[in-house]
Amino acid sequence: QSALTQPASVSGSPGQSITISCTGTSSDVGGYIYVSWYQQHPGKAPKLIIYDVSNRPSGVSTRFSGSKSGNTASLTISGLQAEDEADYYCSSYTSSTTVVFGGGTKLTVL
Amino acid sequence: QVQLQESGPGLVKPSETLSLTCTVSGGSISSHYWSWIRQPPGKGLEWIGYMYYSGSTNYNPSLKSRVTISVDTSKTQFSLKLNSVTAADTAVYYCAGETPTGGYSWLTWGQGTMVTVSS
Numbered sequence: 317q318s319a320l321t322q323p324a325s326v327s328g329s330p331g332q333s334i335t336i337s338c339t340g341t342s343s344d345v346g347g348y349i350y351v352s353w354y355q356q357h358p359g360k361a362p363k364l365i366i367y368d369v370s371n372r373p374s375g376v377s378t379r380f381s382g383s384k385s386g387n388t389a390s391l392t393i394s395g396l397q398a399e400d401e402a403d404y405y406c407s408s409y410t411s412s413t414t415v416v417f418g419g420g421t422k423l424t425v426l
Numbered sequence: 427q428v429q430l431q432e433s434g435p436g437l438v439k440p441s442e443t444l445s446l447t448c449t450v451s452g453g454s455i456s457s458h459y460w461s462w463i464r465q466p467p468g469k470g471l472e473w474i475g476y477m478y479y480s481g482s483t484n485y486n487p488s489l490k491s492r493v494t495i496s497v498d499t500s501k502t503q504f505s506l507k508l509n510s511v512t513a514a515d516t517a518v519y520y521c522a523g524e525t526p527t528g529g530y531s532w533l534t535w536g537q538g539t540m541v542t543v544s545s
Contacts (some may be wrong), residue, residue, distance in 0.1 A: 317486070317487055317488075319470070349529070350529045350530045350531065352529070352530075352531035352532070354471070354532075356471075361520055361535040361536065361537055361538050362463075362471065362520070362532075362535060363535075364525065364531055364532060364533045367525050367527075367529055367531035367533075368527070368529045368531070373525065373533060403470075405470065405471050407471075407473070407530075407531065407532075409529070409530040412487070413484050414473070414484055414485075414486060414487065415461070415473040415476065415530050416473065417463075417470060417471045417472065417473055418470070419470050420470040420471070
């Protein structure tokens with residue numbers, strides 16, 4: 317299975333909004349609602365921030381939102397804060413009943 | 427709340443078997459899916475496989491021939507075995523538990539354990 321495609325890096329200034337894309341196929345992202353997003357700070361375990369395309373786990377800031385159109389899912393972070401600087405990964409269930417991750421995106425807060 | 431803790435050797439010799447255990451505390455292992463995920467140094471996340479508490483499993487096709495994930499419900503543990511390891515298997519290995527509503531998203535994570543494959 318091929319990894320989902322994410323931009324290697326994105327950046328934004330405090331207070332701005334940024335969007336990270338995650339492109340797959342009709343056999344994964346496009347075919348299911350089971351798309352999730354994870355935030356990972358250096359040396360830490362990943363943290364789930366979005367599941368089922370657009371749902372936030374309890375305790376996750378409302379500044380994080382998710383959406384999907386066709387084979388591409390998106391994570392938007394509004395009101396960027398310094399603490400948002402981290403790596404972000406998308407993930408999807410697939411038609412082979414497996415799970416696939418994206419390559420990851422490094423977010424830099426300028 | 428559910429907590430996970432990985433345990434196992436930090437150093438494995440090439441061609442040998444990597445064995446890790448994940449202990450589940452603060453909740454029941456007898457529900458939902460449980461997964462192993464790894465991250466080579468400086469690289470991204472790679473899904474290894476998941477299992478349902480009943481014992482059914484599903485694996486990453488690229489690792490399927492070498493991987494076994496199993497559960498011990500009496501000990502509230504599940505384990506990972508990866509045989510015939512090479513340097514490419516050097517990574518931080520995480521165990522993770524599924525979001526209670528399901529959906530193959532991983533809400534609860536262990537802290538991760540670094541495994542180095544070297545002679």
